[in-house]
Amino acid sequence: MESAFIHTPLGTAKLEGDENGLTSITVLETDEELTDVLPTVLEDAAYQLKEYFEDSRTQFDLKLNPSGTDFQKSVWKALEDIPYGKTVSYLDLSKILGDVKAIRAVAAANGKNPLWIVVPCHRVIGSDGSLTGYAGGLHRKKWLLDHENPVKQQRLF
Template identity: 55%
Template sequence: MVANIYTCSYQTPLGYLNLAATESHLVSCLFSDIAYPITSEQPGVLQQTITQLDEYFAGKRRQFDVPLQPEGTEFQRKVWEQLNSIPFGKTCSYMDVAKVVSGEKAIRAVGAANGKNPICLIVPCHRVIGSDGSLTGYAGGLWRKEWLLAHEGIRQPAKQLALF
């Protein structure tokens, strides 16, 4: 049985975040320049997400607790789970994530999984940077990554967090 998917868009200082959810879980949160059409019914999880995004952009929320259900491979879900351990105001490198998830040789696979994160911002893929502290890659655009890190108080050179 396929679950109903409900959609809406949330206006941020960085453009729209297009949200999609089932009755009980957020399944997608992606930056876009175009708004999703709003479905007539809106489950509570979408309102909860919007409330928490309001708090985040107002500087009052540092961690999200919306129920999530991202679709991806087992490896991708493992990477996204690890991203959730990166605290607000900190960064880590792709290599740090690779070492925890699967070993140093998985660094490219970690980068690819990070780029396919369907729940950006809430699953903080923007907090992953290059080993040299550089801002490398972000599906929403590097300018958004830079803005989000600055919003969280991270200025270059980045404060890196060792995950192991």
């Protein structure tokens, strides 16, 4: 398993993966020394994240290999289908997965998503439109949703 630390506007991110795919991307609360030479298996992920933050990428094309239960993986797969700049509620997501009663399990699986940004769990909000739970912190969730908002606030002066 290879790992690398890269800079993002939201803090240092740790990327992990191998030839079978990317296993995790996590934003850290601490500063780590950035990786000078990226492992080959992580170069594309780092490059695509850079493009995302530069507003030149709205979709990721990476080989993913997260660890989780079959149910968690089904939730994470459904997250990948939420379009850039759009949001769904936890209830919507549980309906998409075919069981409205599974809303708490869907929310729990969403919270265990190991692939920050690439599997866009930040696009899931409360049924009332509120920003609810986010492993990276609600300030990061708000930043990501604002970043993806197609209508950017213009400066008045």
